[in-house]
Amino acid sequence: YAGDARFEFIMLPRNVGKRKAQIAAISRSSGDLILNVDSDTTLASDVVSKLSQKMRDPAVGAVMGQLVASNQNDSWLTRLIDMEYWLACNEERAAQGRFGAVMCCCGPCAMYRRSAFVLLLDQYETQLYRGKPSDFGEDRHLTILMLSAGFRTEYVPSAIAATVVPDGLAAYLRQQLRWARSTFRDTLLGLHLLRGMNWYLTLDVVGQNAGPLLLALSVLAGLAQFALTGSLPWWTIGTIGSLTLIRCGVAAYRARQLRFLGFSLHTLVNVFLLLPVKAYA
Numbered sequence: 001y002a003g004d005a006r007f008e009f010i011m012l013p014r015n016v017g018k019r020k021a022q023i024a025a026i027s028r029s030s031g032d033l034i035l036n037v038d039s040d041t042t043l044a045s046d047v048v049s050k051l052s053q054k055m056r057d058p059a060v061g062a063v064m065g066q067l068v069a070s071n072q073n074d075s076w077l078t079r080l081i082d083m084e085y086w087l088a089c090n091e092e093r094a095a096q097g098r099f100g101a102v103m104c105c106c107g108p109c110a111m112y113r114r115s116a117f118v119l120l121l122d123q124y125e126t127q128l129y130r131g132k133p134s135d136f137g138e139d140r141h142l143t144i145l146m147l148s149a150g151f152r153t154e155y156v157p158s159a160i161a162a163t164v165v166p167d168g169l170a171a172y173l174r175q176q177l178r179w180a181r182s183t184f185r186d187t188l189l190g191l192h193l194l195r196g197m198n199w200y201l202t203l204d205v206v207g208q209n210a211g212p213l214l215l216a217l218s219v220l221a222g223l224a225q226f227a228l229t230g231s232l233p234w235w236t237i238g239t240i241g242s243l244t245l246i247r248c249g250v251a252a253y254r255a256r257q258l259r260f261l262g263f264s265l266h267t268l269v270n271v272f273l274l275l276p277v278k279a280y281a
Contacts, residue, residue, distance in 0.1 A: 018107070019138045023125055026117055034112045036139075040164040041108040042070060050159040051111040061116040061151025062143060064093065064105040065159030074167045076265075081165040081172070083263045087251060092204070093155040099198045100152035103190070103205075107139040109161030113151070120145045129185065137182025144190040173277055180281035183208075215240070216275050240267065 001007045010024055026034060033055055035048060047065055054063045066089045069082035096102045105112075117124075123145055127134040134141070143153055166172040187205060194202045218240065222233030244267045252260035 017135050019125070019135070022138070023121065026114070026121070029114065032114055034114050034117060036107060036110045036112065037161070038108040038163060040070075042162045043109065044160040044162075047109065047159040047161060048111075050156050051109075054154050054156055055111060055113060057152070058113075059152050060100075060113070060154055061146040061149065062102075062105045062110060062112045063154040063156055064102060064111075065109040065161045066090070066155075066157045067106055067108055068160060068162050069165040070162035071164050071167060077169065077172060078165055078167050079259075080263065080266050080269065083251075083260055084266060085165070086255060086260075087263075089155070090157060090254070091251075092208075094157060096201065096204065097153075097155035099201055100154060101147060101193075101197055101201055102153040102155050103143060103147075103187075104140040105143045105146075105153055108163040109159065110139060112142070112146075116146060116149060116151050117142075120149060129181075136178045137186060140182045140186045141189075144186050144193075147190065147193050169273070173273060176274055176277050177281055180278045184281060212275060212278055215271065216279070219271055219275065240271070 002009065008028070010028060012021060012024060016024075022036065033052055035051070037043060043065075051063050051065060054060060067085045069078055069085060072078050072082035093102050093104075120142070124138075124142055127141060129136075146153055166175055187209065191205075194205065218236050222236040225231065225233045225236075241264075244264050245261075248261050248263045251263065252258055
């Protein structure tokens with residue numbers, strides 16, 4: 001597209017990170033709407049029209065589409081991540097969207113109202129993490145800023161964006177570490193918003209943070225039982241397994257895809273890999 005007059009490319013002298021690159025582009029833009037797309041993401045042909053339709057409401061400051069893994073067939077991990085994305089979009093984001101308060105408009109496919117973005121530009125650009133300029137969690141932080149400014153944030157499930165997901169455990173855990181830090185940091189920053197929102201969103205936030213904590217306590221208690229008595233904690237194993245099958249069964253029914261029963265394997269990844277990562281985060 002280098003020769004296409006509709007596009008202007010900005011070549012920065014060095015890699016300054018996603019946030020400053022966004023700001024450099026937005027500062028040069030003039031359109032009413034800004035579409036953020038990651039470099040490894042491919043949009044369906046109707047994504048722009050579907051997202052912009054939602055933005056006709058001036059109360060909406062940001063909207064995201066549904067993410068799928070473009071490389072879902074590469075490995076067992078990419079298949080699990082694709083199902084993880086479906087659940088995150090069509091359970092978590094869809095529920096939050098009913099109240100106009102999607103807590104994170106994901107970076108691969110998110111549209112913003114330019115006037116709202118410009119209003120929040122200084123806060124977005126100057127965010128610090130442990131005394132240094134923040135270089136992660138841009139999408140969640142920007143969404144929280146939009147909500148703090150009084151704008152609605154929405155989800156459009158029919159706007160499909162296919163993005164490349166990690167196909168190895170090391171890359172996946174690094175991604176999850178960044179996301180966990182962003183979630184913990186920006187959840188704290190957004191707690192004040194809950195007073196003016198539907199009670200369900202408070203339940204959502206509490207559940208997202210208390211759920212992993214309770215799971216971690218259950219796992220530690222089970223390991224302690226095995227270490228001290230030599231007996232397997234069958235009650236703990238049975239409870240976690242049963243809840244996993246129920247959740248995956250509901251997802252398989254809603255998606256009309258039996259493959260979601262295989263998402264049960266993600267519980268092993270969650271217990272033995274993601275919980276330690278979240279504790280470290």
